Amino acid sequence: MQLRLVPPLFLVTPAVGALGALCAESIGWPLPWMVGSMVMVIIIRCSGWNLRDVPNGRRVGQWLIASVIGMHFSAAVLSEVSNHFLMMLVAALLTLLTALIGIALINRSGVDLPTSFFSLMPANSAEMIILGERYQADRARVAAAHSLRLVLIVLVIPAAVTWGLGTGARSMPAPADWSWLAIMLPTGFAVAWLWTRIGMPNGWAFGPMLVCAVFTIVFDLHLSLPTWLSKFGQLLLGCSLGSYFDRAFFRSAPSFLAKVLLITIAAIGVAFGAGWIMSLAVDVGPMSLTLGLMPGSSTEMSLTAEALGLGVALVTAMQIIRMVVVMLVAELIYKRWERRVQARRYN
Template structure:
């Protein structure tokens, strides 16, 4: 009991700070206020010296909610679109990988260790890149810092830019499907069980990909027309926003300001180049540019999905492109790294 009380004392204020930030962001008409507002609020109070702690299982349950919501978009019609655009999506994933490799080569010429730069700037999941960095004896703290900054910068820059470009108010409400608890309750429970099995099998990002896969399977099989209640979506965004904010404090920014500046410039350059590539491919193939840009963006599938949903874009296509990029990067990362090292030794 004493341990529980001590643990709660470290994190009880985190959701309070996050909710306050989300409500302020909502009142200011910011896009995705429940994730951006909560994240900025937690970063602010931690930088001011109040080290609010991580909410136990907060990020996992947040991913569980958002993954369920994503999976419910994979109707038979959406799956047909994904199959029809498979070649384009694969091409876009390899383009994003090539863009990252060019950036890594640039950073290497600026004096950065190849292995650390490689796993720090690969557009893939945070945890998997850290594990690969540990295996290849890279600077793990720099890898963690780079991915933290990348995720936060993309969350801060991409959704506002998309809303501004689309000229849509962040407070605009799109029609939502009703929440059918006859399906939702078993899918939520089944999603949690799938995530546990996924984790036991040591598959990547279990609390995101496990529930998403289960919900997508049932949605496509039974053509479900239901959606997660907006309150649960807000909860998921709040937990993810608080988790992202928890990576930062004054010590983080003081540790290596030059490195963090390099990471920030690299990320902003990646965002700009991705938009240019999406513009070119979109006009070449006659594909919606904003959907393509969100699908190619080297961020987290969660935030890109939420932006696509808020803008009423092709959510299924955006999510499928994000997943394809992650798969391509995870399959190619180690072989490319090994070949690159061998080339340098020659």
């Protein structure tokens, strides 16, 4: 009897993703190791080969990329961010208002209120799925809407900013100092694990980011990850995003997904317009503000800012403040909205 050694299917996924990343890199596509891997995995899965996500791949990718983002938080940058706190709060409320308008539109088109609301809330998808289940939202549609929105933003925004509107001045990357990284990376991993264990949201992004930011500020460090390790983190994120999609995904609820797609495109347009208008009032570049206003994930938007030479700390802070605001008020707004709907129904 001859034994055949077949590697686990999830090991094929990063190989496919790396091929897509190399293709994207060869044509100069922005963020090639995330966008290229994501697109290639989607193409292969939609062709019928059910590639699987790498177990915990997204968590490892977030840990690495969040560590890079945290290293941008010097004391001077943190001071600049704190000076723009009011502006960032206004931006968070504007993004929330845009989402509420989209929710009203999709609800009026025939989608039930719980599914409409938690599908379009600009916050972490896991928390919105959990909240949605509590109020009888369609879990599959909520997950699909968040996946589609994030993938669309990751696919479109880096290219639009790079080729259509220009980027900031890119500085040379800081060196990789393993005498510090050997302490910071494991500490960030441990904090992420503990953060998740106690039920805090998005621990694999915020935990390592906080640890690296504290080290960078306290010890006045100027360092980053090696380029190959940063690319590996992007590869894992791209493969994870691509693994949400296959032919069944697009066939599941085409009308609903089309509505989410149109509303997301509109939200992107609002973010661009608002970013430009707000830049006239504050001394911040319009593209940094635009990324901060995007209803995407803090990890992906901050990574985009880092790759395009924009205000990484500002974008990260805007995304975090937006997520905190949404998490604080989402359930309250939903309950009030639901009561009004029921009151109209019985009058």
